Amino acid sequence: MKIYSTLSAKKEQFVPQGDEVTIYVCGVTPYSDAHIGHAMSYIIFDVIRRYIKFAGYKLKFVQNFTDIDDKIIDRANRKGIAANELAQFYSDEFLADMDALNVVRADFYPRATGEIDKIIEVVQGLIDNGYAYEADGSVYFRVTKVADYGKLAHRTLDSMMAGARIEIEQDKEHPMDFTLWKASKPGEPSWTSPWGEGRPGWHIECSAMSLKYLGEKIDIHGGGSDLIFPHHENEIVQSESFTGKKPFAKYWMHNGLLQLGEDKMSKSLGNLITIKDALKEYNSDTIRIFVLNSHYRSPLKYSLEAFQAAQSGAERLRRTVEREDSAGNADNRLDPEPYRKLFIEAMDDDFNTPQALASLFDLARAVNQAADSGSDISEAKKVLTELAQNVLGLRLASVSYEENPEIQKLIQERANFRKEKNWKEADAVRQKLADLGVAIEDTPTGVKITPLKKK
RNA sequence: GGCGACGUAGCCAAGUGGUAAGGCAGGGGUCUGCAAAACCCCCAUUCAGCGGUUCAAAUCCGCUCGUCGCCUCCA
Known part of the structure; x- marks a missing residue:
């Protein structure tokens, strides 16, 4: 190191x-x-x-x-x-x-x-x-x-x-x-x-x-x-x-x-954004990726665009970690070791987090690719999660809407409309959900609910 | 004025001698009722400008321009 x-x-x-x-x-x-x-x-x-x-x-x-x-x-x-x-x-x-x-x-x-x-x-x-x-x-x-x-x-x-x-x-x-x-x-x-x-x-x-x-x-x-x-x-x-x-x-x-x-940004100049304010708009993963995406010794410029980019990136990692393991296909296993090695090499070199992060994004792509083609991604997901959480301190936590009866009710409504192939009404319900700040995706395993992206 | 750092695509940003990572945005496609997500393809012949060293430079040297930090409280 x-x-x-x-x-x-x-x-x-x-x-x-x-x-x-x-x-x-x-x-x-x-x-x-x-x-x-x-x-x-x-x-x-x-x-x-x-x-x-x-x-x-x-x-x-x-x-x-x-x-x-x-x-x-x-x-x-x-x-x-x-x-x-x-x-x-x-x-x-x-x-x-x-x-x-x-x-x-x-x-x-x-x-x-x-x-x-x-x-x-x-x-x-x-x-x-x-x-x-x-x-x-x-x-x-x-x-x-x-x-x-x-x-x-x-x-x-x-x-x-x-x-x-x-x-x-x-x-x-x-x-x-x-x-x-x-x-x-x-x-x-x-x-x-x-x-x-x-x-x-x-x-x-x-x-x-x-x-x-x-x-x-x-x-x-x-x-x-x-x-x-x-x-x-x-x-x-x-x-x-x-x-x-x-x-x-x-x-x-x-x-x-x-x-x-x-x-x-400094207290004496008064040009600052408090952590509390930032956390109202963005989660900790977004703020951490915003910071870690540039080298720690370089100055970093705050910008809305950079925060939004970090947010999208964080979301991608989170989704990747949440992907379902396909039924054990041991012949076709994604080997995460090359990515892990790159991550460690980057961190060993004066904590080059931008490069370490790049290796994580590369791994994420490989995981998604492998998952799409039915390969075994369990090991790769484990490595991705470990490096992101333990080293970079990302939470990769998803938001749960299980406890929200209003949203659950709308989801059910929409499912019924979809069953009837009443697309117009189904889309109207989707819009209602969007107004509540959630996006829904139809996947083979059911409906996926995510926070609506800020634009 | 002194000392130091930096200037890479639309934006953010790695890369310190061997021919430009990654993220975001954008364009095209696959998939989908439509979307979204995911995946595939495309997106810098070029690294502030000008000279120099070298077989070879974004990477080394010099100059110019621009930006920032410290010299005062500050993460």
Whole structure:
């Protein structure tokens, strides 16, 4: 298996450091509903995680909630509720969204506010060994102390200084020094520390939680590419300076960002579509195929057409898996192995999901072909289902209308008209069903009911 | 201004030296009471443009144009 690491800027052979693959993926700052850019990122890491497991590794997966920061405080103040209440609400919403997208839950979801002790320990350690300094109740990281600062973003301190919009803060020794611990203003949530009342800065919580839950050297650290600098860069210097051990993470993985129109979708730009909104129109398989149909490192543009294409594709896979096995024709068995092999080759090459998906569509065609000609498709269907569900996280679930008496009644009516060869009335009933949002198909084994396609 | 990425059919999108995957849409057919689904056939002599290296380039190099990301909160 090969993985592209941002740190080395190339594909590397994946060799875990221990028996258990350790993965840390940066989570959200919960102050508003998650949008489909978040969905993209977490679906990608979900598939990465599923595939690593599929490949036979044991793994431990941690994702944080950064549940204290300026925006949470602002938003909570505006709503007139406590910061922790707001953060709790949106954390729960986030998990609900992930469940709806069929994203497997992490083994641990630590929260910044729940790990203050560890955070203080790391900050104190950094002060003790000279990498950080206290000023006026806040603590800053001394970037000039680290020779390789910028190694992840592939920049140097000097190049970052040139033309950068950097606010000069008097307490800082160097403009690029960043906050580890922030002295709190009156009325803000705060915790007692050796430097007075305050709260963690952004970045430090991830170092602390990663160290606590996964150890000093982890295998994979991931997140959106907008986190490369400064977030992940700073995590590296904090962690490595604290432990004295390198590398903090062996493989740094970053997904491209979802664009809406010409800009990336982001909370601060306000150009977003929430996961909840997307799920009103499309199921999780559609959203997952939309995401997985392009490579995770490339930017992805949101468009209605792309969503509809994904929906049609998802539908085709689902239908294929639902095809009936023809009576055991062992002489004429479809062998899924070549397709399975292609799928694995694609995934082994830095999680090339578009190519893996292509092999699944090829397999689906072969299954339909074989089914049409009466060959044994049981094995092939099993493989298709396994790869789609276990690795790509598709549900391939059909909608049942058994429990809907209105629809059942219309179906029966239409069956009667058809028996009488009263096609006109039969078609009228079909139209009624269409108005209810369902399409019907006459098959040799009976009537098939499906949700009407959105056009 | 600095750093980086990208530009492949109507749309989305793989492919990093050997002659263009896949999905969607579209056209034609088989099947069907009609449909739908499924299947078959067709749909880029060409990969932003211009030069160069090579027996051979979408793939390597240079330049030009365009787009995006990061440098500030962000998945």
